[in-house]
Amino acid sequence: MRSILALTLLVTAFGAAPAQAGSGGTTLPIEQAPYIAWLGGRCTGTLISPTRILTAAHCLDGQDIADARVLVGIDGSTVKSGARKLAVPVRGYSVHPKYKLSFPFAHKSPQNAIAVNDVGLILLAKPVTTIAPVRLAGSGDGALEAAGGAASILGYGITGLETPGVPTPLHQETLTLISSGDCGMSYPNAISATMLCTADHVHQAAPFTMACPGDSGGPVIAQTSGGPVQLGVTSWGAEVKEVGCGQAPLPDVAMRVSSFAAFINQSKPVIAPHAAGHGHIHIVGLGRVGHTVTCKAPKFTGAPLKLSYEWSVGTSSGGSRVIPGAHGAKLKITDKIYKSAGPPAGRYAFCSASARNAGGSVDTDLAAVRLKK
DSSP states (O other): OEEOSOEEETTEEEOOOSOEEOBSOEEOOGGGOTTEEEOTTSOEEEEEETTEEEEOGGGTTBOOOTTOEEEESSOGGGOOSOHHHHOEEEEEEEEOTTOEEEOSSOOSSGGGOEEESOOEEEEESSOOOSSOOOEEOOTTOGGGGSTTOEEEEEEOOOOSOOOTTOOOOOEEEEEEEEOHHHHHHHSTTTOOTTEEEEEOOSOSSSSOOBOOTTOTTOEEEEEETTEEEEEEEEEEOGGGGTOOTTSSOOOEEEEEGGGGHHHHTOSSOOOOOEEOTTOOOEEESOOBTTOEEEEEOOOEESSSOEEEEEEEEEETTSOEEEOTTOOSSEEEOOHHHHHHTOSSTTEEEEEEEEEEETTEEEEOOOEEEEOBO
16 A cells, blocks of 8 residues: 555546555455544545645645545545545645655656655544544553554555555555564665554565555554544655565554644644646747847735746657746746757757645646747
């Protein structure tokens, strides 16, 4: 079950990159964990209050929620049609203000990133009142987090047994909690006190049980006499070392929810920017050498934000390169920029915009203008 850093809320694509779906494990009927949220099969979440879904920040950051929806208490893999009618509308999302990615082990793809403070909230526009939220571990639940205890990872991640084009049903993997020290032996200088690690202590050869693509943002659960308690949010694992899901006995790393109570329970989360209406980014002006063009971003709503731009050049046949230092809305087309775009036929300049505030960021698509002498 692994998916780490990627998410599609129903039909709206979201970007991601840390965890995966489950190698090993068993199918879990949604009736046994109705608090699980299906986020399009690319990430997983949990209902933690009538109006909040807890998931991984990497599942949300950089994405727009304009048409996003989530399914709660419904296994998305079983929905053949009418998913929009069953979905809960989204008001916005918020990621931890100190969320970040880094690449201490490999850097061949976004999936190689480890994540820090990898927690995010999906804020629902309509409360879910028919499903009991899962209880989150708090400061008094240290015994549940102790090394050697049993915990399960729940999620919609891949298992390697799927039929192409067929969504993965909800799965559960039972693992063992391990200490930060033991986890750090597999991931040197990458484990902090805000992280929680699990490992497969049963199998001696591949395939090992672990989270896989699609499990990102899903819960690490401890079963108690009082019901399930969420200990962690699935974040990253073996993929940071270029190891396939289930192929090596490497731990899964989750964010320890008891360490993020202040963020998770804040009364007024900062809502990340999202595009207002249906405006699209576009370029105004003539892309001729000596002229200046202007990148026009769509309007964004949310908390006060900072808008930045990136310009690149390339050809109609594909491939582009960033123009160093070009971060403003305006770009003067010089002969050097024109020539750097590539072969004479089909030279273009491209712009994109990024809106950011304390709640997260959203990136636009590319706009293009044809370059001419």
